Amino acid sequence: MGVLPGIWLSKVPPTPGLKPLTPLEARGRDVYVSEGCFYCHTQQVRPLSGDKPFGRPSAPGDYAYQTTELLGSERTGPDLSNIGTRQSSSIWQYIHLYQPRAVVPQSIMPAFPWLFRVVDKLPPGEKAVPLPPQFAPGGVVVPNDDGKALAAYLLSLKQPALVPTQSGAAPLGPSSEPLGFDATKGAALFADNCASCHGAEGKGVPGTFPPLAGDPMVNAANPTAHIGAVLHGLSGKVINGQKYEAQMPAFADQLADQQIADIINHERSSWGNRGALISAADVVAARANEPLQKQATSPEQVSPVAAPAPSFDAAEGSKLFADNCAACHGAEGKGVPGTFPPLAGDQVVNATDPAEHITTVLRGLSGKAINGQKYEVEMPPFADRLSDQQIADIINHERTSWGNQGPLVTPADITKLRANK
Amino acid sequence: MQSNELDNVAEKTERRMMSDSAAAIPLRTGAPDDRVLARVFAAYVASAAIWLVFSTAVGLLVSFKFAYPDFATTPALSFGRLRAIHTSGTFYAWASQALIGLALFVAARSSGARLYSERLAWISLALLNLAAVLGTVTLDLGFTYGQEYREWLWWIRVILGLGLITAVLNMIATVEHREGEHIYISNWYTIGGTLWTIVMVVVSMLPWYQFGLGQVAVQAFFMHNAVGLWFTPLSLGVSYYALPKLLNRPIYSYSLGVFAFWTNLIFYPIIGAHHFEFSPLPWWLQTTAIVFSVAMLVPVLSGTANFLLTFRGTHEWIYRSPAMFILVGVYGYLLGSTQGTLEAFRSLQQLWHLTNYTVGHSHLTMYGFVTFAIWGGIYALLPRATGKYPYNLAMGIHFWLSAVGVVIYVAALSAAGTIQGLDWFRGLTFIQSVEDAAPYWLWRSVGGSLMFAGHLVFAFNVWTMTYGRSYAELAAAKTVSA
Numbered sequence: 051m052g053v054l055p056g057i058w059l060s061k062v063p064p065t066p067g068l069k070p071l072t073p074l075e076a077r078g079r080d081v082y083v084s085e086g087c088f089y090c091h092t093q094q095v096r097p098l099s100g101d102k103p104f105g106r107p108s109a110p111g112d113y114a115y116q117t118t119e120l121l122g123s124e125r126t127g128p129d130l131s132n133i134g135t136r137q138s139s140s141i142w143q144y145i146h147l148y149q150p151r152a153v154v155p156q157s158i159m160p161a162f163p164w165l166f167r168v169v170d171k172l173p174p175g176e177k178a179v180p181l182p183p184q185f186a187p188g189g190v191v192v193p194n195d196d197g198k199a200l201a202a203y204l205l206s207l208k209q210p211a212l213v214p215t216q217s218g219a220a221p222l223g224p225s226s227e228p229l230g231f232d233a234t235k236g237a238a239l240f241a242d243n244c245a246s247c248h249g250a251e252g253k254g255v256p257g258t259f260p261p262l263a264g265d266p267m268v269n270a271a272n273p274t275a276h277i278g279a280v281l282h283g284l285s286g287k288v289i290n291g292q293k294y295e296a297q298m299p300a301f302a303d304q305l306a307d308q309q310i311a312d313i314i315n316h317e318r319s320s321w322g323n324r325g326a327l328i329s330a331a332d333v334v335a336a337r338a339n340e341p342l343q344k345q346a347t348s349p350e351q352v353s354p355v356a357a358p359a360p361s362f363d364a365a366e367g368s369k370l371f372a373d374n375c376a377a378c379h380g381a382e383g384k385g386v387p388g389t390f391p392p393l394a395g396d397q398v399v400n401a402t403d404p405a406e407h408i409t410t411v412l413r414g415l416s417g418k419a420i421n422g423q424k425y426e427v428e429m430p431p432f433a434d435r436l437s438d439q440q441i442a443d444i445i446n447h448e449r450t451s452w453g454n455q456g457p458l459v460t461p462a463d464i465t466k467l468r469a470n471k
Numbered sequence: 472m473q474s475n476e477l478d479n480v481a482e483k484t485e486r487r488m489m490s491d492s493a494a495a496i497p498l499r500t501g502a503p504d505d506r507v508l509a510r511v512f513a514a515y516v517a518s519a520a521i522w523l524v525f526s527t528a529v530g531l532l533v534s535f536k537f538a539y540p541d542f543a544t545t546p547a548l549s550f551g552r553l554r555a556i557h558t559s560g561t562f563y564a565w566a567s568q569a570l571i572g573l574a575l576f577v578a579a580r581s582s583g584a585r586l587y588s589e590r591l592a593w594i595s596l597a598l599l600n601l602a603a604v605l606g607t608v609t610l611d612l613g614f615t616y617g618q619e620y621r622e623w624l625w626w627i628r629v630i631l632g633l634g635l636i637t638a639v640l641n642m643i644a645t646v647e648h649r650e651g652e653h654i655y656i657s658n659w660y661t662i663g664g665t666l667w668t669i670v671m672v673v674v675s676m677l678p679w680y681q682f683g684l685g686q687v688a689v690q691a692f693f694m695h696n697a698v699g700l701w702f703t704p705l706s707l708g709v710s711y712y713a714l715p716k717l718l719n720r721p722i723y724s725y726s727l728g729v730f731a732f733w734t735n736l737i738f739y740p741i742i743g744a745h746h747f748e749f750s751p752l753p754w755w756l757q758t759t760a761i762v763f764s765v766a767m768l769v770p771v772l773s774g775t776a777n778f779l780l781t782f783r784g785t786h787e788w789i790y791r792s793p794a795m796f797i798l799v800g801v802y803g804y805l806l807g808s809t810q811g812t813l814e815a816f817r818s819l820q821q822l823w824h825l826t827n828y829t830v831g832h833s834h835l836t837m838y839g840f841v842t843f844a845i846w847g848g849i850y851a852l853l854p855r856a857t858g859k860y861p862y863n864l865a866m867g868i869h870f871w872l873s874a875v876g877v878v879i880y881v882a883a884l885s886a887a888g889t890i891q892g893l894d895w896f897r898g899l900t901f902i903q904s905v906e907d908a909a910p911y912w913l914w915r916s917v918g919g920s921l922m923f924a925g926h927l928v929f930a931f932n933v934w935t936m937t938y939g940r941s942y943a944e945l946a947a948a949k950t951v952s953a
Binding site: 053055056057058059060061062083084085086087088089090092094096097098099100101102103107108109110112113114115116117118119120121122123124125126127128150151154156157158159160161162163164238241242245422 | 536537538540541544545546549550551613615616617618619674680681682683684685686687690692694744749750751752753756821824825826830891895896898899900902903905906
């Protein structure tokens with residue numbers, strides 16, 4: 051019972067998109083093991099509601115490069131399967147490793163000062179760890195080789211995108227919920243995703259993480275920049291004359307539109323802030339305008355309100371789907387277990403970047419492994435059968451049905467990728 | 472204490488007075504074989520007791536780090552390293568040494584044979600101690616295999632394995648020279664358990680099928696069987712010998728014991744994957760583990776019934792006997808194992824898995840069951856080997872400190888785990904679950920302090936039963952001076 055599954059499961063192929071560890075990251079994993087991090091931090095996200103903050107449910111292929119396995123048996127601290135995405139700032143990781151209570155006052159994690167050295171003068175090529183004054187040891191703190199390796203390992207823990215097919219896995223976000231601001235949810239989401247840097251009271255860490263209380267962007271009437279910062283992250287921004295080096299992670303792929311709206315509204319209505327509230331629709335619009343913003347030479351000049359959000363003919367999309375796709379994927383997008391993959395809740399269908407979704411419809415697929423399940427049956431290419439408008443309608447139907455919440459596409463997107471062979 | 476035992480004490484006291492050296496282990500009979508057995512047994516128990524005090528002192532220190540995370544922030548005293556020292560020390564030093572010592576004694580006495588080889592017994596003890604010392608030092612320096620309960624580096628586990636192999640050879644060879652044809656049931660449990668454990672230690676050491684998720688499957692197999700195929704059968708085996716001695720009556724049903732033995736062997740190796748429910752391990756593997764976790768009720772209930780029926784009608788006087796330790800052990804076995812079966816259900820795993828509830832469960836089983844059964848065995852059998860009895864009061868203090876301590880400990884962590892699970896379930900922030908569990912962690916330290924105080928008393932009792940002056944000797948000395 052130990053040996054046979056061991057032999058068999060040792061050969062699970064890696065999840066597509068999973069990268070092997072670099073030598074530095076592998077050394078970091080040795081530090082992680084040697085300091086016993088796995089006694090309090092799991093690396094297994096279960097398909098349960100309580101595990102949602104930590105990422106998508108873990109797939110067998112996620113562990114292909116993970117020997118020593120570090121799934122863990124106890125979660126005194128949060129799960130780290132996706133910590134590289136959830137907390138992508140190495141500066142935060144360093145401060146937190148040096149003294150967890152410098153960024154999370156209630157934390158009971160041990161401090162690891164021996165992964166750092168305190169020097170009088172900053173050595174060339176090194177970056178000082180910007181500790182808050184009350185935790186600074188009086189000298190310049192820089193990570194030593196073990197500290198750097200551990201941080202590199204933590205930042206390498208990123209879950210590649212994947213389809214949750216196990217029962218219990220929920221679609222990315224609630225779609226039927228009425229728009230509106232739930233103060234409790236906003237506060238909880240802020241605490242989970244933002245407070246470890248910006249502080250529970252929105253005060254940030256001076257010089258390292260900007261305060262949100264009184265921030266001009268948070269209080270601005272036009273929420274575009276605020277939404278954009280949460281969706282796509284920020285780094286190196288100058289706020290009130292202070293340059294902030296620590297990178298803020300992007301939340302576009304981690305949180306649903308409603309969740310992002312709740313967080314933003316929490317920030318805009320707390321600690322004396324009085325910014326105009328937003329709705330989930332604003333976030334949807336901001337997501338949809340992402341390509342436009344990227345193309346624009348000076349994003350500040352673009353007014354997203356002026357740019358028309360893509361729209362589509364729902365009836366046409368539904369009909370085209372029924373004609374071309376439902377035979378395999380089912381009218382309800384459920385697929386056939388083990389043979390045709392479901393589209394409801396599919397990561398590609400819900401991805402912010404629609405490129406993979408469009409390419410799949412244009413060129414077809416075969417032998418793709420989705421959540422450890424390999425689908426052998428070939429999906430035909432539709433490039434020669436349907437027009438760009440028709441493909442866009444089908445894709446938009448898939449992205450707005452059965453709980454899916456992918457941003458919409460335009461026929462122009464299809465044209466671009468069709469040319470892009 | 473039983474009246475016939477009191478007679479024994481008096482009888483032994485006379486014999487003791489004939490011995491001239493206070494440090495020498497007095498003898499129950501004058502036979503040299505018994506002197507060897509007593510010497511070996513006493514050394515195993517004393518060594519185990521030292522490891523118990525050390526490992527639980529580490530455990531106590533670690534528990535205070537939950538309330539004071541910035542206390543003793545040096546690499547050698549950090550939580551991540553000490554936790555492994557606490558678990559490995561209690562598992563492979565304290566409980567393993569004590570159980571092997573008891574098993575060797577039971578093998579000889581229940582077979583009416585002498586210990587096959589004293590030298591082999593010393594080699595086993597030396598190997599076990601060598602592994603424990605090396606394991607402790609390397610873990611504290613940050614060298615670890617990184618798999619819970621098999622943290623020791625592979626070459627240290629080789630030494631541990633050699634200790635087990637030499638010990639089981641000694642047990643088998645001793646039983647081989649038994650008087651009758653029949654092998655007493657205790658030896659089935661102790662020898663069987665040791666053989667399975669050797670297989671498991673070897674299987675878990677081979678590296679070539681332990682990559683990624685494969686290693687998870689092996690770990691699931693190992694971490695559960697380290698308890699179920701090692702500590703459980705040995706504790707039960709020792710109790711099957713110690714309890715009839717204490718109660719002066721045979722075990723209720725011999726065949727029920729044999730039945731429990733075989734069902735334990737068949738069901739146990741299949742249930743490890745219940746430690747990884749909802750993980751990416753194959754769903755069928757998890758389901759199989761849950762099914763056989765339920766099947767474990769068969770050996771657990773038959774074993775428990777067998778012991779409780781043996782106890783029947785003794786409640787009038789048992790509260791002054793070491794049998795109380797075994798009684799707690801039996802209830803620890805029943806509660807801990809039934810709890811394990813319940814925890815395996817997916818509906819309850821959703822709530823309790825990965826929380827402190829699991830830590831409460833592991834202490835209910837490893838402490839409430841295994842450790843209490845070991846104490847029962849030691850208090851029952853060590854005086855029979857050495858002729859030195861502990862102070863009844865000291866034994867009682869030990870009992871109550873440990874029993875009350877473990878109840879507080881398990882209750883606190885079960886509550887903490889339930890609250891953590893509910894917090895996650897309700898979608899509260901993660902840090903909220905840390906704050907909500909904090910008061911219960913303080914109570915855990917309170918329970919742990921009582922338990923540790925009990926271990927100090929136990930160490931004193933071991934001293935009086937082996938190398939120190941026993942209760943009987945003191946009584947005798949008083950008589951002389953009067």
